Amino acid sequence: MPAQTIHRSVWSINPFSFRRRPTRVVPVGNVLVGGSNPIRIQSMTTTPTMDTEATVAQVLRLARAGCEIARITAPTILEAQNLENIKKSLLQKGCEIPLVADIHFRPDAALVAADFVEKVRINPGNFTDGKAFKIREYTEDQYGAELRRIEQKFTPLVLKLKRLKRALRIGTNHGSLSDRIMNRFGDTPLGMVESALEFVRICQKNDFHDIILSMKASNPRVMVEAYRLLASRMAEEDMDYPFHLGVTEAGDGPDGRIKSAAGIGSLLEDGIGDTIRVSLTEEPEAEIPVAQELAERYTKKDFSSTEETLDVSYVDPAGPARRPSRVVKTGPIELGGSAPIRVVSPVVLAPSGAHELLRLLEDRLKKDAPPEIIEIGYQPNPAFPSLYQSFRSTLAPETSRLAFWLSFEEGKLPAQLPPADGYVYRCGDRFEPREIESLNSACGPKGVLVLRSSSVLTLVSMLGLKVLEGRMVVACLDPGSSTQTVHSLRLLAAALRRAGSDVPILLASNGEDPDLAVAIVQGSLICDGIGDAVSVCRGPASRDRLDFAYNLLQACGSRLTKTEFVSCPSCGRTLFDLQSTTERIKSKTGHLKGIKIAIMGCIVNGPGEMADADFGYVGGGPGKINLYVGKNCVEKSIPSEVADEKLVELIRQHGKWVDPLS
Ligand code: SF4
Numbered sequence: 174m175p176a177q178t179i180h181r182s183v184w185s186i187n188p189f190s191f192r193r194r195p196t197r198v199v200p201v202g203n204v205l206v207g208g209s210n211p212i213r214i215q216s217m218t219t220t221p222t223m224d225t226e227a228t229v230a231q232v233l234r235l236a237r238a239g240c241e242i243a244r245i246t247a248p249t250i251l252e253a254q255n256l257e258n259i260k261k262s263l264l265q266k267g268c269e270i271p272l273v274a275d276i277h278f279r280p281d282a283a284l285v286a287a288d289f290v291e292k293v294r295i296n297p298g299n300f301t302d303g304k305a306f307k308i309r310e311y312t313e314d315q316y317g318a319e320l321r322r323i324e325q326k327f328t329p330l331v332l333k334l335k336r337l338k339r340a341l342r343i344g345t346n347h348g349s350l351s352d353r354i355m356n357r358f359g360d361t362p363l364g365m366v367e368s369a370l371e372f373v374r375i376c377q378k379n380d381f382h383d384i385i386l387s388m389k390a391s392n393p394r395v396m397v398e399a400y401r402l403l404a405s406r407m408a409e410e411d412m413d414y415p416f417h418l419g420v421t422e423a424g425d426g427p428d429g430r431i432k433s434a435a436g437i438g439s440l441l442e443d444g445i446g447d448t449i450r451v452s453l454t455e456e457p458e459a460e461i462p463v464a465q466e467l468a469e470r471y472t473k474k475d476f477s478s479t480e481e482t483l484d485v486s487y488v489d490p491a492g493p494a495r496r497p498s499r500v501v502k503t504g505p506i507e508l509g510g511s512a513p514i515r516v517v518s519p520v521v522l523a524p525s526g527a528h529e530l531l532r533l534l535e536d537r538l539k540k541d542a543p544p545e546i547i548e549i550g551y552q553p554n555p556a557f558p559s560l561y562q563s564f565r566s567t568l569a570p571e572t573s574r575l576a577f578w579l580s581f582e583e584g585k586l587p588a589q590l591p592p593a594d595g596y597v598y599r600c601g602d603r604f605e606p607r608e609i610e611s612l613n614s615a616c617g618p619k620g621v622l623v624l625r626s627s628s629v630l631t632l633v634s635m636l637g638l639k640v641l642e643g644r645m646v647v648a649c650l651d652p653g654s655s656t657q658t659v660h661s662l663r664l665l666a667a668a669l670r671r672a673g674s675d676v677p678i679l680l681a682s683n684g685e686d687p688d689l690a691v692a693i694v695q696g697s698l699i700c701d702g703i704g705d706a707v708s709v710c711r712g713p714a715s716r717d718r719l720d721f722a723y724n725l726l727q728a729c730g731s732r733l734t735k736t737e738f739v740s741c742p743s744c745g746r747t748l749f750d751l752q753s754t755t756e757r758i759k760s761k762t763g764h765l766k767g768i769k770i771a772i773m774g775c776i777v778n779g780p781g782e783m784a785d786a787d788f789g790y791v792g793g794g795p796g797k798i799n800l801y802v803g804k805n806c807v808e809k810s811i812p813s814e815v816a817d818e819k820l821v822e823l824i825r826q827h828g829k830w831v832d833p834l835s
Contacts (some may be wrong), residue, residue: 202271207415349781393436435696509677746790747774
């Protein structure tokens with residue numbers, strides 16, 4: 174394929190409209206990645222690579238589920254050689270899915286694997302380097318010598334891949350950067366990008382361009398920043414290689430899905446990403462529908478432009494951690510500024526509703542993840558005032574914890590406004606200034622006025638009303654899961670900044686239940702620092718809906734209400750059953766707020782990939798566990814039967830343990 178080039182002026186992130194980053198097309202066997210091809214779905218096997226039958230069966234299940242590229246670990250030459258048997262058996266069964274050999278530390282295994290698979294993945298942090306972190310200053314000469322050493326070890330693989338027409342993924346992981354990079358750039362997105370570029374330049378020197386790049390991290394914010402930086406460096410250096418997206422060690426269940434949607438979705442919204450892998454600590458087939466749902470949004474929908482156009486100054490999506498906003502008080506709750514991102518929950522006004530809400534509140538306070546602002550929809554019927562009054566009286570003991578908002582549709586305001594801590598005005602393209610005026614004057618000193626509309630222009634016009642001068646106002650945009658919403662909300666934030674307004678922003682979704690689209694939209698906005706409160710659906714407050722809201726805030730690193738778990742998806746190197754072990758450790762430690770525990774299947778990559786975890790539980794050998802505090806191994810080869818208790822003891826020794834509430 175002839176070399177193609179792009180220039181910085183041709184592509185940069187436009188925060189206000191979707192445009193896919195132009196890339197060259199890289200063939201991975203019969204699957205074309207990049208260019209205008211669909212976003213490709215991939216996964217990785219978890220069976221031992223030497224178990225040909227089990228690995229073939231798992232690849233077949235993956236292919237049937239819709240996986241387009243399957244990765245298999247090749248930790249030594251033996252496994253690399255066995256890829257031949259796996260490939261042959263798949264072909265005999267009529268399965269032509271391209272295979273990728275996953276290589277760490279072993280250039281020799283990579284050279285063998287290249288004979289049998291369509292793509293080789295290397296980790297630039299450990300392809301030629303050991304895994305001990307040494308503090309060391311590198312002079313320019315020493316750094317140059319290191320680069321020559323890499324070139325010498327890496328070039329044979331490049332030449333072989335070129336000759337056999339195989340593809341290469343240079344897959345950087347945040348947690349496993351080389352000492353050389355760590356000492357020069359630190360454990361940073363910049364270090365991740367430079368780590369990949371060291372290897373890309375060697376490929377280019379040998380005129381090999383079938384390269385795909387990845388910048389994975391378990392923290393979606395770090396990962397988003399690294400990919401954006403990489404995209405920008407690619408443009409600067411006239412490089413146009415496709416990207417493989419993934420959040421490493423995302424975990425399992427809803428947490429893993431929300432984290433992946435927030436990280437991968439943020440980048441897809443920016444037009445970055447050509448193939449994706451959702452890493453879940455579950456059977457690999459379970460990753461496929463999640464990845465398909467994420468990719469589909471960008472394959473089917475028309476993102477060609479936002480429906481609104483405003484003359485706004487540019488907002489850097491990788492800018493400050495949180496958009497500056499004023500603090501407003503609504504009942505007992507502070508919202509905006511540096512206050513935690515608040516959770517708004519709709520409720521249905523039914524006779525039993527207040528008692529149900531009280532029970533829910535009691536349960537959720539134990540988890541430190543309660544409803545905080547209750548939104549009650551006004552119903553223009555004669556029974557509403559008495560229902561509302563009895564609801565408020567039943568919840569009176571909780572008025573020091575909960576704020577009550579009443580919401581009105583445009584044109585449906587009653588003559589007499591019931592008291593509330595905030596009024597929500599919902600409208601489409603049209604609004605009635607007199608209605609806003611009466612809501613504003615009914616707010617009182619502790620109330621807020623929330624303006625909700627599906628149009629940025631309408632919101633901006635409302636905010637310009639004279640009547641609102643000096644008032645505390647929250648603005649938000651519906652519906653939260655529309656394809657345009659990320660760009661529209663960025664447009665709103667930019668328009669507010671331009672108008673000198675620092676009103677807090679509520680991110681709201683109008684769907685009955687939260688779904689992956691809400692995680693993408695609200696997750697990417699929170700990662701961009703936009704949003705002071707979230708309302709994840711219009712369905713009434715429930716345990717699941719509150720879990721979703723708090724899981725989303727936790728995934729974006731914005732509000733930590735439980736233990737953060739980082740668990741690897743497992744692969745052929747895994748030394749224990751990751752799914753059941755993760756479940757067990759979660760049940761014992763899941764109540765510890767604000768600490769990060771990593772559960773990793775092997776010591777080869779586990780310690781490197783668990784990045785910034787506080788404690789690590791890592792497979793040290795068959796039936797043996799190593800325990801870590803930060804990056805230091807403090808207990809080696811503990812029998813797995815006692816490892817859970819030892820982990821708890823370790824957390825206790827470090828003053829991070831609290832007993833669970835009964
Ligand atoms: S940490 Fe987990 S996924 Fe990574 S190589 Fe080890 S066992 Fe495989």
